[in-house]
Amino acid sequence: MSIDIDTARKVAKLARIRVEEADLPALAGELSGILTFMEQLNEVDVSGIAPMTSVTPMRLKRRPDVVTDGNIQAQILANAPDAREGFFAVPKVVE
Amino acid sequence: MPHQTNVRAPEWEIVIGLEVHTQLSTNSKIFSGASTTYGAEPNTQADAVSIALPGVLPVLNKGAVERAIKFGLAVGAHIAPRSVFARKNYFYPDLPKGYQISQFDLPVVGQGSLTIQVEPLSGNAKPYEKVVRITRAHLEEDAGKSVHGESQGVTGVDLNRAGTPLLEIVSEPDMSSAAEAVAYAKTLHSLVRWIGICDGNMQEGSFRCDVNVSVRRPGEPLGTRREIKNLNSFKFMQQAIDYEVQWQIDTLENGGKIHQATILFNPDTGETRAMRSKEDAHDYRYFPDPDLLPLDITPAMLEQVRATLPELPQQKQFRYKLEYSESGLTAYDVISLTASREIADYFDACITVVGSSNAKLCANWLIGEVSAQLNRDDLEMTQCPITPQQLGGMLKRITDGTISNSGAKEVFRIMWSEGGNADTIIEAKGLKQVSDSGAIEKIVDEIIAANPAQVAEYRSGKDKVFGFFVGLAMKASKGKANPAQLNEVLKRKLAG
Amino acid sequence: MTNPNELTIAAARDALRAGDLNAVDLTMACLTAMDAGDGLGAFVHKTPDIALRQARAADERLTRSEEAPGLCGIPLGIKDLFCTRGVASQAGSNILKGFKPEYESTVTDKLFGAGAVMLGKLNMDEFAMGSSNETSCYGNAVNPWKVDGRKLTPGGSSGGSAAAVAADLCLAATGTDTGGSIRQPAALCGISGIKPTYGTVSRYGMIAFASSLDQAGPMARSAEDLALLLNVMTGFDERDSTSLQRDKEDYTRDLNKPLAGLRIGLPKEFFAEGLAQDVANRVNEAIAEYKKLGATIVDISLPNSKLAVPVYYVLAPAEASSNLSRFDGVRYGYRAPEYTDLADMYEKSRAQGFGAEVKRRIMIGTYVLSHGYYDAYYLQAQKIRRLIAQDFADAFRQCDVIMGPTSPSTAFNLGEKGDDPVQMYLSDIYTIAVNLAGLPGMSIPCGFGGNGRPVGLQIIGNYFAEVQMLNVAHQYQLATDHHARTPQNIGL
């Protein structure tokens, strides 16, 4: 499976990671190399095998519906790169 | 705007499906212990999980699961013994983890259905019933809120809402008019409040509708649909669908093409427009959330929840028809009485006082006077100043002839404004109607004696003069004479 | 007597309780060694103030030694992947530069609750993605087993932890293991380390790499010390939905059990080509030693284990691509200084904040999950993952524990495998299958390669067989002294 430059660009965009045009060929090559290495997986016959999603064979626990946290605005914003008037601030969002 | 939806109906078929996001009425968030109360100061109801700090993990809220099951049972759906939480991946400032925990190929609630009563918008068409299929309902977490225009060029992010439990209820594209879509939304809205899983507050976003609309010429395959996002009032839904349908029809009739899109409705202009953001690369990369195991629901759990389910609207409707039809209760009455759980509960309480034989009388007052007064004073059913017991007490006085209808209206008016029970009011205001035959005979004798000319007319066969006598008699009794009795006596004496 | 910082936890504990040593002196000895060992790049954030405060408190508790908790006064290093309240916790990444959590990971909370002393945060591959500790934003950690001028990798991702323990900068350290990140560095640095059964140690407060594979564990100088640490680190945590609800275990319970009748399974796939000869020799000698101790050998096969690496490099990046989406420069961590709009802010912050290997894996993960490839890669890998787990289940019907090499080679030179990701990935070829199955695995020293570099013996147990594995390791360490050897002239 080799990845072309357009796919590499699309993947970088989906992952929200800036990759300069000039670096796309290198990225495409790298990804292709790794994916080629994974090709061997397609040769395995998995008919009738259920995917293994969780290791732990147990029932999902549930917490009681009680409020145990909150009212810590200062702590919540403590590590924010930009916080104003109690909000996290980001560049204007257009809808 | 006129209702093109109906005007166009013969040429164009309208296909509508709804996705409704209901905020579940839990105290805490679906995956953490922060509060879900609406309207708090920004980020005061955010905790480590709500803002997706590194290393913190989701733990499922039992209350959210119970509410989802409740809904499934209420729409006769299959409840999955094992459903799976998946991650829906996309970047947005109000989505702290960069993914939404939702359910994808294995939702907790499967196929169900909802019966709706449609009031067509075009004048003369009759109300009709329709069954809308529910495709699925799944649990997921709400996103935070982006607040625009706080300061120049900056958007503020408030994560209080992030993690509020949602049940997303998806219908089949079974609706073929704005009226049907609105009827479905209203019925669903009343149901989720009826079973107590959602407060239904649309202004606060507790009940948000996404509407998928497409049009086609009869017989043609389904047209491309456009999704109107986040409609938070039935009126807007009506307007948005009307506008969108017209737009799609015009576009197609002018040789244009419809492209799949997410669109927003602007209540001020009454128009819809395509969204700009979040449109790029709709590749959500769903996969099972490795932080959460599959959600198992045992038969025992199902039964536990079933036991907490109230009598549902349709069950009530069925029972009312069965028990009260001979009292004269009509199909329309039944629908009105089950419009909300509060009205139905009021009606049931009232019936225990006046008895099922008087169900129709009870319904008339509830749907008539009571609703009218509530509207005038802008009150909810639950805020009604007259208790079902008070109303029932008054209705009993109507049925046993103690008060006339006009007397009853007076009693009702006083009860509403000053409270008190019927009997004391009737006493105090002297509203008791005269059933003492002696007194009535006396009045009638006097009238006959005083109006020989009219008596002659009557006896010569002009029986419409009878009303004239009734009028005089009522006047003489200050409206308190028992009408039935008065008629009887008048007829007898006039006959001579 | 040896310097206090060179003691095992067991020995230090006894000395502290006997009053022959106090926690402050022990801590000072470690802080001094840490400064001397700066060249190793093991400690990336030192916390002497916290350490001395905790040490004083420990000495206080030790005055009533019978009530003192298990790790009272024991100085530890904490991998940078664990969130520690008020102390920089960056997972070796610039994207978390300056991030000081307001909360404590469950693991460190339990350790400090048991009286342990935190010396500081330890170097690691960025977000635990690496096998050589070369992807860290702090620079390389260096293997203290310095045999010539060249600098060797301590392995990864817990390279700082392994280097610090091997160089006696601390008595023990926390590590995490997603594909071998405890066992491989332990092997390359000549120490002992164990990755417990998935779900045994809480992941709360441990910065996630691949949630279905990540598991924390201790790294120390002996199996006995590992047992003492596990007694504190393990246990159900209501804040982690994948944490297992089981009765409290005493991991020292069977340390002294004789091994007579132990059935050791040797998977032929672990001894095939690709395995360095000197490593093979040391492992075989260790097996011979076990025979002397009364064990019998069973030849087994793990036919699908050769697929473990490709399966892992589909699943781990897939989960990572999603787990690392929260690093967006909005609520905490690094934000690019200049950007034109929101999208630009995201893309620049992540491009500048993440290192090359992390970005590579995020993109691989994004790709294998994206529309049209999910079934071919992710789903296929999840199915083969089950086959791999099934291989182990079959194997454990014939044997009690499985043994083999931890790593195909001894420590390689820093920079040696830099340019070829796949070659680097293959250095975890014997450890990854264990994570995919969720089984417990450990590595203990079993001698030195031709070049004088340590060799690790991997011991794999069935689910929840940690007690037995520790017994198996401890008996070997009673009979041999490989684990007691320490590197000389580490002052670089």
Ligand SMILES: [Mg+2]
């Ligand atoms: Mg609400």
Ligand SMILES: [Zn+2]
């Ligand atoms: Zn949704």
